[in-house]
Amino acid sequence: MSTLSLPQGLARRPVARPAARTTAGRRTHRTVRRLGPGRPLRGGTLIGLGVLLAVWSLGSAVGLIDQRTLSAPWTVVTTGADLVADGRLQEHLAVSAGRALSGLALGIVAGTVLAVVAGLSRWGEAIVDGPVQLKRAIPSLALLPLLILWLGIGETMKVVTILLGVLIPVYIHTHNGLRTIDARYVELAETVGLTRWEFLTKVVLPGALPGFLLGLRFAVTGCWLALVVVEQINGTAGIGYMMELARTYGQTDVIVVGLVLYGILGYGSDLLVRVVQRRALSWRRTLAG
Amino acid sequence: MAAHARGLTAPGPTEDARVPARSDVPAPAQGVLADERVTTGDGSVVVRDLVRAYGLGEGDGRVLRGLDLDIAAGEFVAILGRSGSGKSTLLRALAGLDHDVHGTGTIAVPDRVSVVFQDSRLLPWARVLDNVTLGLRGPGARDLGTERLAEVGLAGRERAWPTELSGGEQQRVSLARSLVREPQLLLADEPFGALDALTRTRMHALLRDLCARHRPAVLLVTHDVDEAIVLADRVVVLDAGQIALDVDVLHRDPADAAYVALRRQLLDALGVPPVVGPATPSAPDRSTP
Numbered sequence: 060m061s062t063l064s065l066p067q068g069l070a071r072r073p074v075a076r077p078a079a080r081t082t083a084g085r086r087t088h089r090t091v092r093r094l095g096p097g098r099p100l101r102g103g104t105l106i107g108l109g110v111l112l113a114v115w116s117l118g119s120a121v122g123l124i125d126q127r128t129l130s131a132p133w134t135v136v137t138t139g140a141d142l143v144a145d146g147r148l149q150e151h152l153a154v155s156a157g158r159a160l161s162g163l164a165l166g167i168v169a170g171t172v173l174a175v176v177a178g179l180s181r182w183g184e185a186i187v188d189g190p191v192q193l194k195r196a197i198p199s200l201a202l203l204p205l206l207i208l209w210l211g212i213g214e215t216m217k218v219v220t221i222l223l224g225v226l227i228p229v230y231i232h233t234h235n236g237l238r239t240i241d242a243r244y245v246e247l248a249e250t251v252g253l254t255r256w257e258f259l260t261k262v263v264l265p266g267a268l269p270g271f272l273l274g275l276r277f278a279v280t281g282c283w284l285a286l287v288v289v290e291q292i293n294g295t296a297g298i299g300y301m302m303e304l305a306r307t308y309g310q311t312d313v314i315v316v317g318l319v320l321y322g323i324l325g326y327g328s329d330l331l332v333r334v335v336q337r338r339a340l341s342w343r344r345t346l347a348g
Numbered sequence: 349m350a351a352h353a354r355g356l357t358a359p360g361p362t363e364d365a366r367v368p369a370r371s372d373v374p375a376p377a378q379g380v381l382a383d384e385r386v387t388t389g390d391g392s393v394v395v396r397d398l399v400r401a402y403g404l405g406e407g408d409g410r411v412l413r414g415l416d417l418d419i420a421a422g423e424f425v426a427i428l429g430r431s432g433s434g435k436s437t438l439l440r441a442l443a444g445l446d447h448d449v450h451g452t453g454t455i456a457v458p459d460r461v462s463v464v465f466q467d468s469r470l471l472p473w474a475r476v477l478d479n480v481t482l483g484l485r486g487p488g489a490r491d492l493g494t495e496r497l498a499e500v501g502l503a504g505r506e507r508a509w510p511t512e513l514s515g516g517e518q519q520r521v522s523l524a525r526s527l528v529r530e531p532q533l534l535l536a537d538e539p540f541g542a543l544d545a546l547t548r549t550r551m552h553a554l555l556r557d558l559c560a561r562h563r564p565a566v567l568l569v570t571h572d573v574d575e576a577i578v579l580a581d582r583v584v585v586l587d588a589g590q591i592a593l594d595v596d597v598l599h600r601d602p603a604d605a606a607y608v609a610l611r612r613q614l615l616d617a618l619g620v621p622p623v624v625g626p627a628t629p630s631a632p633d634r635s636t637p
Contacts, residue, residue: 243465243467243469244469244471246445246469247465247469247471247482248483249444249445250443250445250461250462250463251462251482251483251484251525251529252483253482253483257483261471261474261482262471265471265473265474266471266473268473340473341509342472342473342474342509342510342511343472343511
């Protein structure tokens with residue numbers, strides 16, 4: 060209403076800028092979807108990380124953060140450089156990555172195979188689904204004592220623990236993806252005379268791919284999680300062992316190096332899966348697209 | 349046929365009154381089809397005494413009651429009928445897609461049968477050309493698919509995703525997919541029902557053109573009386589699971605008096621009363637025909 064009565068004032072005083080500015084502001088606003096989250100920010104995810112790093116640096120520099128509680132960022136960097144220089148970091152990283160990747164690979168294969176078996180036949184579902192859902196309800200950590208008794212404290216136990224952690228999300232999401240494939244496509248497959256193998260490779264697996272990739276994202280982060288647990292409980296090498304050793308000597312800088320490494324690995328692998336996801340699911344048009 | 353064999357090995361004839369017993373086939377157990385399915389060599393369709401019943405529906409649950417139908421090779425037959433008259437059930441029986449019904453009868457269809465559904469039913473994760481050649485084997489499949497796509501006016505769109513196409517274009521891809529198999533019988537279940545009026549008219553011309561070139565026998569299920577007259581050689585009206593009217597189409601020109609008479613005849617058979625009211629010739633009201 061006020062804007063309607065303004066023109067008179069505008070004619071009299073050329074100073075009345077604010078009114079013009081609000082209308083201009085409203086017009087630029089219209090180009091963005093009203094109920095959407097707004098324009099994407101450049102390097103959006105990095106902003107939060109930058110703020111966190113800034114607070115940490117500032118706190119350490121001013122002395123608000125005690126060096127014994129949390130080492131300064133630059134101490135962490137130099138410690139990391141030292142660890143790289145004497146080769147310890149690479150050694151631990153190689154051991155950890157080997158464990159994580161073998162557990163991940165085995166878990167993905169096992170989860171996918173079980174999901175396909177359960178998704179394609181009623182008998183398969185009857186046999187597979189119950190035990191997997193039961194395992195899902197039991198935390199992997201709770202199984203650890205039993206696994207140690209069965210498999211010892213060696214590599215097998217570690218890989219199996221990671222495998223069990225990875226298997227669940229891959230199974231759950233792939234199975235869900237399989238089950239939610241539209242029945243109309245099954246009908247289509249019948250009318251065009253697909254064989255069972257063609258049906259599997261051209262309809263079932265591509266149809267379940269979105270679910271599988273979502274499961275994979277959970278699995279990838281989950282595998283690093285399981286890694287921390289098994290490496291800190293018992294080990295002679297690996298990032299977790301390195302951190303555990305650092306705890307006994309009170310080296311917070313080494314602990315933080317380990318944490319940063321876990322973060323980079325977890326985040327990096329998630330990013331990798333997301334890239335794969337975008338490539339593999341380019342046929343989908345979603346809000347994210 | 350597996351269902352047939354199971355019917356023969358059933359322990360003694362059951363007392364299922366809903367399904368009339370055929371001479372040498374024992375009455376089937378619930379939800380079992382006891383069809384005699386034969387392949388015709390000359391591309392014609394013969395349906396004899398076809399009965400289909402969905403469980404215990406209204407009355408005796410029968411949707412088709414002893415239906416007889418012949419379609420000559422290359423003949424275009426349109427099936428009209430109210431909702432629930434059994435037209436889609438008939439089409440699904442011919443396509444061999446009815447798994448959850450009871451039924452008996454003799455169905456003789458050609459070897460190569462293609463189905464066009466109301467929705468285009470394209471696999472969203474496969475590119476247009478892969479959708480067209482789905483289920484097609486052999487080295488020349490891709491060339492044939494490209495050729496058919498060009499025939500429906502989509503040359504150059506081979507690598508597009510189905511979601512990038514308009515509704516009409518998607519349905520044209522679906523037509524190309526059905527024609528790539530060189531069908532002797534084309535079953536179309538309201539293929540243009542989801543399209544807008546202009547696109548539908550264009551699709552009519554395309555379908556007539558394609559059928560003239562490939563000469564399959566066509567069974568078109570539709571709600572649209574005008575569509576039936578424009579496209580078909582013969583129009584069959586189904587009512588309560590039986591053929592109520594079976595007429596040849598001789599005049600396709602809407603200005604022809606015979607066209608109007610046929611249209612009225614079909615509408616009468618469908619139970620649609622004539623439009624009453626001020627239908628005086630002085631008021632040129634062309635909004636309602």
